[in-house]
Amino acid sequence: MGSIRRSKTKRRTRDLDQVHQDLSSKASVQKLSNQPLDESKPGLGQYYCIECAKYFETDFAKTVHRRGKNHKRRVRMLKEQPYSQAEADAASGLGVEKYMKFVQTYEQAKQEKDAQEKQKKESEMVIE
Known part of the structure; x- marks a missing residue:
């Protein structure tokens, strides 16, 4: 078998x-x-x-x-x-405030990264 x-x-x-x-x-x-x-x-x-x-x-x-x-x-x-341990703790009700701060910093970093990529694309378009 x-x-x-x-x-x-x-x-x-x-x-x-x-x-x-x-x-x-x-x-x-x-x-x-x-x-x-x-x-x-x-x-x-x-x-x-x-x-x-x-x-x-x-x-x-x-x-x-x-x-x-x-x-x-x-x-x-x-x-x-x-999926992180902070998410698991927040789902069970432990450390919700800490998790919310983590989510806010992650979203801010993502927005900054998107803005940088947008500027990079615009600068490439100007060069061409």
Whole structure:
């Protein structure tokens, strides 16, 4: 009798909150994109998709993957803020004030980021 596929840990990838943490700082993104050569990983560890936490044999395989449905779905899921312990505490009634402050700072940061992206797009349009 074969093993149950859902319980195989070798097929398990990194969870969204772990990948979101990897993408949160530029240093970690730089570290993951410029890894040292490792013979035990596919493609010597040089072709790594950070969003999907997956290694590829060649650069072509990685670019084909980035155009694919699974990668786009994963990127869309990563745009949302991951579920946190503060959210769980607020749902149970503990630390609601602390959670509300967290939400306000997150929304302000998101607005600032959107404003910066808008200015960047406008400056690119002026240059062209």
